[in-house]
Amino acid sequence: MTSNLEPRASIVWHHRYAKFVAACTVVLIAAGGLVTSTDSGLSVPDWPTTYGLNMFAFPLSKMVGGVRYEHSHRLIASSVGFLTIILAIWTWRIETRRWVRWLGVACLGAVVLQGVLGGITVLFFLPPAVSTGHAALAQLFFCLTLTLAVVTSQTWRDAESPVDDPSLRRLTAATTAAIYVQILLGATMRHTGSGLAIPDFPLSFGHLLPPSWNPHIAIHFAHRVGAGVVTLLVLATAARIWRRHSCRPGLKRTVTALVAFVVVQIALGAFVIWSGRDVLINTAHVVNGALVLGTSLVLSLRVFRGLSAFHGATVPGVRGSAGSACSAASAAAEARS
Amino acid sequence: MSRLYRVLAAVVVCAAVAACGSDSSKSGKPSSPAAAPDAKKVDEKTASTITGKVVFEGTPPQAPVISTASDPACTQANKGDLKSERIVVDDGGLENVFVYIKDGLGNKYIFDTPTEPVKLEQTGCHYVPHVLGVRTTQPLEIVNNDNTMHNIHGMPESNREFNFGQMVAGLKNTVTFTTPEVLIPFKCDVHAWMNAYIGVVDHPYFAVSANGGKFELRTVPPGTYTIEAVHEKLGRQTQAITLGEKDKKEITFTFKAQG
Numbered sequence: 001m002t003s004n005l006e007p008r009a010s011i012v013w014h015h016r017y018a019k020f021v022a023a024c025t026v027v028l029i030a031a032g033g034l035v036t037s038t039d040s041g042l043s044v045p046d047w048p049t050t051y052g053l054n055m056f057a058f059p060l061s062k063m064v065g066g067v068r069y070e071h072s073h074r075l076i077a078s079s080v081g082f083l084t085i086i087l088a089i090w091t092w093r094i095e096t097r098r099w100v101r102w103l104g105v106a107c108l109g110a111v112v113l114q115g116v117l118g119g120i121t122v123l124f125f126l127p128p129a130v131s132t133g134h135a136a137l138a139q140l141f142f143c144l145t146l147t148l149a150v151v152t153s154q155t156w157r158d159a160e161s162p163v164d165d166p167s168l169r170r171l172t173a174a175t176t177a178a179i180y181v182q183i184l185l186g187a188t189m190r191h192t193g194s195g196l197a198i199p200d201f202p203l204s205f206g207h208l209l210p211p212s213w214n215p216h217i218a219i220h221f222a223h224r225v226g227a228g229v230v231t232l233l234v235l236a237t238a239a240r241i242w243r244r245h246s247c248r249p250g251l252k253r254t255v256t257a258l259v260a261f262v263v264v265q266i267a268l269g270a271f272v273i274w275s276g277r278d279v280l281i282n283t284a285h286v287v288n289g290a291l292v293l294g295t296s297l298v299l300s301l302r303v304f305r306g307l308s309a310f311h312g313a314t315v316p317g318v319r320g321s322a323g324s325a326c327s328a329a330s331a332a333a334e335a336r337s
Numbered sequence: 338m339s340r341l342y343r344v345l346a347a348v349v350v351c352a353a354v355a356a357c358g359s360d361s362s363k364s365g366k367p368s369s370p371a372a373a374p375d376a377k378k379v380d381e382k383t384a385s386t387i388t389g390k391v392v393f394e395g396t397p398p399q400a401p402v403i404s405t406a407s408d409p410a411c412t413q414a415n416k417g418d419l420k421s422e423r424i425v426v427d428d429g430g431l432e433n434v435f436v437y438i439k440d441g442l443g444n445k446y447i448f449d450t451p452t453e454p455v456k457l458e459q460t461g462c463h464y465v466p467h468v469l470g471v472r473t474t475q476p477l478e479i480v481n482n483d484n485t486m487h488n489i490h491g492m493p494e495s496n497r498e499f500n501f502g503q504m505v506a507g508l509k510n511t512v513t514f515t516t517p518e519v520l521i522p523f524k525c526d527v528h529a530w531m532n533a534y535i536g537v538v539d540h541p542y543f544a545v546s547a548n549g550g551k552f553e554l555r556t557v558p559p560g561t562y563t564i565e566a567v568h569e570k571l572g573r574q575t576q577a578i579t580l581g582e583k584d585k586k587e588i589t590f591t592f593k594a595q596g
Binding site for chain 1: 485486498500526528
């Protein structure tokens with residue numbers, strides 16, 4: 001039975017391990033993005049075997065062409081699945097908070113379901129609905145592992161009250177939800193072959209609005225509108241934090257990272273069009289999209305928990321995140337951590 | 338309650354049998370009309386011949402050289418001179434166009450289905466031939482002649498989609514199609530440049546333009562027909578033609594270069 005007197009070192013290592021799993025999930029998303037960008041999803045026609053062989057026994061010499069991407073994705077996915085099993089068991093054993101223990105179980109359930117969805121989409125020749133679901137669940141799994149990494153930090157445990165700004169809480173929650181919807185639109189666009197349905201940017205066929213419509217153009221245009229909505233929400237969040245919570249450097253740093261990721265994301269989206277869906281740019285757009293979502297999620301959690309900084313919490317792309325708080329209590333919590 | 342379980346078990350077993358029992362050769366909805374009771378074989382003595390040419394109008398694009406760098410075995414097999422077969426023009430004629438009788442035969446004739454397989458080979462990491470025709474239910478044998486692996490991914494709309502692997506040289510698989518469909522794209526997802534197109538028809542009157550875009554349809558019974566020419570990139574064209582007994586008629590299809 002675990003207790004609050006659990007050795008501190010194991011808690012710290014468990015938190016570090018959760019961060020490691022979240023980071024590996026980003027690598028897995030990158031590998032999945034490469035599979036779609038190179039159109040290699042069916043280069044291995046069977047599942048769970050690979051050309052009739054146990055996937056772990058598949059010879060490296062046969063990793064050619066599209067197989068290199070698809071089989072690598074499967075191997076990385078299996079590794080992340082294995083890491084998640086350990087994470088779930090470790091969390092269950094060490095964690096005293098019931099909901100956090102179940103969060104570990106949810107991570108495991110998500111990764112298992114994700115593997116099955118990946119298999120189904122191969123066996124049924126990549127139906128857009130299943131492939132989009134696979135992409136959507138990938139981001140959800142990333143959010144789960146990231147949340148586990150955040151809530152297992154010592155500063156999360158030590159924090160006592162949320163930021164006294166209900167509007168900011170609503171704004172960060174809405175921003176995170178909007179980013180997730182935007183990622184779903186992007187996944188739908190990729191898996192329905194609508195990535196170049198509108199071939200120019202920033203205009204659409206030389207106009208502000210597409211002069212003609214079909215489902216591919218509609219999906220593509222919805223993704224562009226979504227980008228505008230997300231950008232506005234992120235800027236509104238940043239403005240509110242910079243103006244009303246300037247004494248919380250942790251929040252400022254996270255929202256600055258979020259703004260930077262959004263700027264990069266818009267640039268990558270433009271270059272996806274201008275390059276005619278270059279494989280690396282396309283994949284970078286997928287990965288950076290996950291970082292936008294992850295950063296917004298961490299920001300939301302911080303705002304809801306009331307921390308100006310999560311000591312050691314994962315903020316994608318941001319090193320370290322200690323900062324001062326407005327209240328003496330928060331400052332004291334930071335001092336303890 | 339136990340009866341309910343038995344019914345459920347029966348349903349599951351029937352579904353499993355149906356699922357396992359169906360393969361690419363047995364699926365798909367038959368679209369060709371069944372032969373009429375008085376249907377007969379074509380009288381070759383009165384049959385006619387259609388010859389023709391598919392003309393390419395404009396400047397033919399340079400066939401791009403395909404990079405095979407993602408698989409050393411393909412590079413070794415081609416020594417860097419593998420070119421796209423998407424648009425092949427010879428002496429002003431467009432090759433790799435599938436030409437066939439689309440309409441007009443009705444259900445008046447009976448045609449024996451050949452049992453010998455048509456071959457689609459993977460040689461030097463490209464499909465040979467690039468376009469071919471096959472009869473409904475006739476075996477299509479797909480062979481891997483390469484020192485590397487391929488997957489064969491057929492993407493029909495009316496027949497059943499399939500995808501299987503051939504990991505080593507010498508492997509053969511056979512597929513059949515039950516429903517006429519022109520054209521069915523084939524691709525190899527391992528080597529993204531590998532494409533082939535299969536025309537499936539329920540009669541023997543089809544050809545693929547070659548040797549300067551020429552084609553020939555032999556032993557066609559007298560009648561009025563719609564002839565269709567289909568190219569993987571340049572689209573479809575149709576022409577009507579009327580044949581008398583022992584006729585010899587020529588037709589020309591013209592495909593224009595796309596900007």
